[in-house]
Amino acid sequence: MEPVYFDWAASSWPKPPEVVRAVTELLAGNGANPGRGGHRLAMAASRSIYECRVELATLFGVKKATDIALLSNATEALNLAIKGFLRPGDHVIATELEHNSVRRPLEWARQHRQVEVTYVGASPEGVLDLKAAAAAFRPTTRLFVVSHASNLLGSVAPLAAIAELCQKHQVKLLVDAAQTAGSFSIEVEKQGIDMLAFPGHKGLLGPQGTGGLYIHPDIELEPILQGGTGNNSEDIQQPTVRPERYEAGTRNTPGIAGLREGVRFIRAKGVHSIRMEEQARITQLHEGLAAIPGIRCLGPRVGEERASLISFIKEGEDPAVTAHRLDREYGIAVRAGYHCSPLGHQTAGTLESGAVRASVGYATTNEQVEYLLDSVRRMAACP
Ligand SMILES: Cc1ncc(COP(=O)(O)O)c(C=O)c1O
Known part of the structure; x- marks a missing residue:
């Protein structure tokens, strides 16, 4: 894969x-x-x-x-x-x-x-x-x-x-x-x-x-x-x-x-054009994740300024398991854990669990984002 x-x-x-x-x-x-x-x-x-x-x-x-x-x-x-x-x-x-x-x-x-x-x-x-x-x-x-x-x-x-x-x-x-x-x-x-x-x-x-x-x-x-x-x-x-x-x-x-x-x-x-593309992808991902029952997104709300990353938690599942399943079952590389930011987790109220982080770049496509969303939807539907 x-x-x-x-x-x-x-x-x-x-x-x-x-x-x-x-x-x-x-x-x-x-x-x-x-x-x-x-x-x-x-x-x-x-x-x-x-x-x-x-x-x-x-x-x-x-x-x-x-x-x-x-x-x-x-x-x-x-x-x-x-x-x-x-x-x-x-x-x-x-x-x-x-x-x-x-x-x-x-x-x-x-x-x-x-x-x-x-x-x-x-x-x-x-x-x-x-x-x-x-x-x-x-x-x-x-x-x-x-x-x-x-x-x-x-x-x-x-x-x-x-x-x-x-x-x-x-x-x-x-x-x-x-x-x-x-x-x-x-x-x-x-x-x-x-x-x-x-x-x-x-x-x-x-x-x-x-x-x-x-x-x-x-x-x-x-x-x-x-x-x-x-x-x-x-x-x-x-x-x-x-x-x-x-x-x-x-x-x-x-x-x-x-x-x-x-x-x-x-x-x-152009930095501006890279920013625009990444913003479009991360917004697409954020909106899609936020609409999946059982998925909780961290950080700014949809429509607020956000860098090219989003952290989320699948309720009731260790983020390390979510990331491992995305990798092994769907071939998707995301990062799980504390992201070297324990104070940030304390601020977000996720110190106990950690989170899964998905991040995009200049080459991330629409289709890749849809594939990630689809994979998370499937995992949420049959835990
Ligand atoms: C906000 C922030 N600061 C510092 C670092 C450390 O970067 P490097 O791996 O280049 O040392 C990272 C890496 O993820 C980061 O996200």
Whole structure:
């Protein structure tokens, strides 16, 4: 049975053919180390990475491409932003919808760096309590961290209002764009985003092992890794120049070549047009699921803004069983469990059960959505 893929929120697939081609061409045609030699192959590898940085800078409205550090995933980017920024005595505001890739580094900073953390609550549908957010600021607050969209509920954060609060209190804003980069318009300067963490392997359509962090030029992060950068080798300190400061060790050159093509694909198609298509598919799926007796959908109601994912529960059945049956009986790949978001489950009232998550991408078709709906209908009819 051909697998029908509804797990785009974990990693996008299938990738555009250009992405696959760029990775294989680099692996087959140029295995040289970027930035570590003056020969033509090494220079070509460096150029390929530079081109990816420029594509990302254009996509996110970043003036200087060197303000983007190319890393291995969103988790590494969030760790660098949080651990590199916070100092003892700082207070951070985050939300109850954060992924463990934000929560765990924050809890680490709480334990090891004497940092205080406030998690702002949300409604069970994932609407952030903006009044509580406004009231959470203290004189020691230096950072606000927020997921642009919840990977569990699909709710979208009110970024403009949060950025305004941060500007008012002169607090830096770190946005986790894991569920939005590539399908929501993001322009860091216009939107008042000081740091943007993004995976390369989800909406940006690159390979796994890619991701990055935009760091505003005024922000100086303490690197979390020290090591070889191919420049300033005589200096025992990590270079201060960007991006080398944050890119110790050899980059994932084939992966970054693939990411470059993923971003080119998105820019050629247009973020807005990708968003429109994904929105149509997720609305179709949401409306269909909501009409099936015994299925409970989580997150925003039909008609409200939602990222390209939906979590649901088949009443009386463990979500792991629902996901397993969809896989084995119908060939459909969805994800079950807690989605690295225990606080989000607490907010939604699903901490006991977890949920099944189905997510769509640029290549998801009408027919695939109808097939998933039909499969869930059959399972609901004969449990
Ligand atoms: C909201 C959110 N943040 C962070 C991450 C971590 O991303 P990565 O797997 O690229 O480290 C994910 C992954 O699912 C996510 O959904």
